[in-house]
Amino acid sequence: MSIKFTVTERDGTSLARNGILELAHGSMETPAFMPVGTNGSVKAISHQKLEEMGVPLILGNTYHLYLRPGTEVIDAYGGLHQFSSWKGNILTDSGGFQVFSLATFRKITEEGVRFRSHIDGSYHELTPEKVVGIQNSLNSDIAMVLDVCTPPDIEYREALKALEITTAWAKRSLKEWQLHDPAPGRALFPILQGNFYKDLRQRSAEELLPLDFPGVAVGGLSVGEPFPLFLEMLHHTGELLPPEKPHYLMGIGTPEYILAAVENGIDLFDCVFPTRIARNGSVFTPRGVMALKNARFEKDTGPIDSECDCTACRRYSRAYIRHLFKAKEILGPMLATEHNIHFLMRMTRNIRTAIRNSAFREYKEAFLDEYRGKHT
């Protein structure tokens, strides 16, 4: 197998488990949150800060990096690690989600997807083979197959069609991947789809999981559906996943969703939300999300979170960071971003400790009691 994954501890009371994932750019503990570095940079934070926080894996967006700077530039460096000077691991998505959410025009055929760039309106085509090729250029530690993403409110027939194409593309992707003899420590993951139809989720699992992939991603959840529906589909899907392989749930990264994901056996997750809300002045605290622009922090000399030892909390007050946001100073987003990533790094560390102690459910309940008790 191209990468090594070892489940080291199981919670016992849920599907939650700890693991060690060994990739080309280092070993890492799971469950783990991946900050999103869309263009090869996690927005508003330096590589050094991420390293100091112990972030072992960031996500890059194939769609964005393919359009800009393009593989020709990345190839001149031999990959995204060298181009961006990121020494840790990189997971890249397939571009599918962005084609469906950002591109101003798209047309899917069995061959691939044709779309217009959201940057300059130019036409492009992505095929499963081409997406593997781009991710080989990027030298991603974990690459994703091209998939068809669907919104939460579509008809069964449409969801079925998307699923069939996704399966066919996954097979072509794997063939292309194996053809280029990937280096050890690199892996390609298929993406489980099926929209919000349980039998389609099951069918997706039955079609993709027997194939020779060393891990699996779950797509098409947390796309705007109500939280209870997310939970129901996650629970249903979680039980379909092969216990010995790493499980990646795409697009989630807030405390409630992370806890639900881990409880259902998820090992990896990513989301733009924590860094996006940070740039708007909202920060995670043990007692909920805090909007720093709020007038009541005007003279608040306390830190964002007295339990946090990130730079923002060790050195600065809520009032000063609020002032930075009001004055549109870049240091505001810089500090809030560092805090939010730091918060999730600490939270996932605590989750792993709880699993080690077979106490995940207690941890989860205690966390949520405090988190939901008072949204400051």
Place this chain on the structure above:
Amino acid sequence: MSIKFTVTERDGTSLARNGILELAHGSMETPAFMPVGTNGSVKAISHQKLEEMGVPLILGNTYHLYLRPGTEVIDAYGGLHQFSSWKGNILTDSGGFQVFSLATFRKITEEGVRFRSHIDGSYHELTPEKVVGIQNSLNSDIAMVLDVCTPPDIEYREALKALEITTAWAKRSLKEWQLHDPAPGRALFPILQGNFYKDLRQRSAEELLPLDFPGVAVGGLSVGEPFPLFLEMLHHTGELLPPEKPHYLMGIGTPEYILAAVENGIDLFDCVFPTRIARNGSVFTPRGVMALKNARFEKDTGPIDSECDCTACRRYSRAYIRHLFKAKEILGPMLATEHNIHFLMRMTRNIRTAIRNSAFREYKEAFLDEYRGKHT
């Protein structure tokens, strides 16, 4: 005297000199460049980076800080140092320049200046006494008197009127300053004006310099006039300055201007330009300013400046930083800002070494030969 300034070395071939300036928040070597922290934050760089680069003094804008967050908030902290968590020295300007350049309406009387905030249109009045009071709230290590700033193309009569008010305000400011018994290590500087009329510059010096100020600022230069006129007025003004006191030239901070300033006996200078152009992708190099967005850096794997050991140059390539700017990633401004400040810190260190070796003119000529040889 409220602060201590010691001239330690003189170049001999010019007015250039090295000094030690002892302020409430630490001693520092001069000549020195002050990065501008308008709102109590140098844009796009963390305090820690500034400290690592050895920046001993930053500038804050009284106008901005008075409008937002306001002295009531700053007072809750006992000053700008505690509010912003900046441990080094802070010089604040008087707000005069911003009232003249930013406010949407202004009216000068002998009493003071009435203006409308550029932020919310609200009316405010600044008097010399009030400006001293604000800077006492800020606890500025070096404070400035309120002055009347004039553009480079005004009539003699108008320049004379501005000068007379400036002198009267300086006297009132000093009286107010002494009334509040400022702590050791804090100082108030008057601002020499006189527009581009040499006799008015001389008169300003004759009126202000005999007063009991421990240093002096030169205002009204580098306000849009041609470089030769700047040089002529700087040379004329430089010879009027008392050799034993520190000299601050307001609003200059590019290599050519810094060299001219030091040559004419200037010890301190500040400018938004180095950090402003950085946020737009332009960086200083020994061979001139480099616009990183230029297409020819698309695959340039070299650093911005191979002689520089800032984070940007040690870790990243021109191509990657260019990509960050093209993709509007905040890390671009962060890296370019760090580089430009680092460049000026290194340059002023080299200037001090040259003065120590009585070789300032040689240094200046060698620097400019390379700098102007090829604008890359």
